[in-house]
Amino acid sequence: MKYLPTIGIECHVQLATKTKLFSEVDNDARLKDPNSCVSPIDYGLPGMLPRLNGAAILYVIRAGLALNAQINLFSRFDRKHYYYPDLPKGYQITQLFQPLIGSGYVELPSHKRIRIEHAHLEEDAGKLSHADGYSLVDLNRAGTPLVEIVSEADMHSAAEAREYAKELWRLMTYAGVTYGDLYNGNMRFDVNISIAPEDSDKLGTRTEIKNLNSFRAVERVVEYEVKRQTKLLEKGQKVKQETRGWNDAVGETTAQRSKETAQDYRYMPDPDLPPIRLEAKTIDEQRKQMPKMPADYRTWLDGVLPNDIIEILLDYQGLMEKLSEVSVILLEQQNMLEKINATLKKLANLFSSVLLAEENTSLLNDALPSARQLIDLAEMNDRKELSSTAMKQVFLKFFDPEMRYKESLTIAKELGVMQDNDVESLAQIVDEVLAKPETQKAQADYLAGQEKVLGFLVGQVMKASHGKANPATVGEILRQKLST
């Protein structure tokens, strides 16, 4: 029997605030000692009152706008109780009944829309590590603000789940909601998966795989769970509703603690935190500050660049902004649309060839070349002053700390890769080459009708010019000289 998987994803996104959600403590615990970014509030000491970070609300509004979602003008906080050493208070402050963000959607590159059920603001727990016979608790992360984004179960394949996770990462980083550092757990995905016969209108029993921190892991988990659940059903067994963990090294999921039911969490309104009532103008202010989003860039570049190139470049927001800047400048200089698009294509190819071939993507997270440098470079190639190879050589120097601030022309001259298009000076070199004894036979062969010998002669001229001659121009000159 053929089974159709149905997938929903919950994603915890760490907000890029300076301080924690309820205490005035450093929110960035990277490279810090354990339990060094803490306060009595994070320790959950008796009598401590949470003090809400106003910036966190703005970040969540931006997340909501990126999700094309409804921003609820009224929202409030609830307590979710469970007993675990990473949660000193014995409850997590979250939003269950009236979250900040209502329904919205994420549009995948394929244009399929994955609906967002809601998104809410909550605090993170501490970090546990396990040793032999005991566990250790680090509270640096306790109280870090998170926005939890809950999708509807709208995905039906491993590839789609991966695409969604990746698009979510782009949306959240573009909107500046998070640093999006996946390695450091800035975004963590919980994946719900069930399978059902393709013609069935009922969903199967789902399992939840928690705490995935890469797009690849999301994809592999779905592949693995679909296989595992299919095997169970084919043997006539049942899928158990449970939380499972993912072992990335081994590539399999294993059962974890049985999940509390919602009732067991004993949700109740948090009396320490007054509700939030937003004014429409607060939301409008954030909307005005929103940058261009991936969907805007896709619309803009549709038909200008191939889709696979657009998708690669979209991982780098700074790069997309740079291309827009180039296009604005070219437009101001009254260039025709066709010319602008050709330039964009040329630059996109340079960037993607650096990304793909040089496997040097980290270059693009550092300072990018200026729009002026890029435009000059493309125009020098248009005027045939730089061959395509030379253009790439100059381009790479834009990322060289010693050269990066120099003008494109200066770099090209220093590299000695400017092409000589001056017909007069080239004709002189051609004459010298034609006078050499070793080219006499080739000249005779050419005149006897062997066209391809011309390539050898062009090569000789290129050599004599130290590679700076424009081969096409040289070919022209040779043809002319030999036919007279």
Add this chain to the structure above:
Amino acid sequence: MEINQETVSHLATLSDLALEEDEAQKFEGDIEEIIKYISQLDELDTADVEPTYQVTGLENVWRVDEIRPQEVSSEELLVLTKDTEKQQIKVPRVL
């Protein structure tokens, strides 16, 4: 609502409490009494009453996003815990 030994043991698990059998017996009665007392509220018709989430009437209370030095140091806080290792809080193995 009926309270039995199963309910008591479930609540104990959720609260991570180890109860002796006689304690569990005693709590069964105690909890039942408490629930019965609170249940008097069920006699009231609350159909048109808004649930009370807050009693202060406050709204929009928040602070600026600035790091401030803490009056209590991280060392002083760590000392409050029962057992530590490598600046971490040591607890019985979970998972």
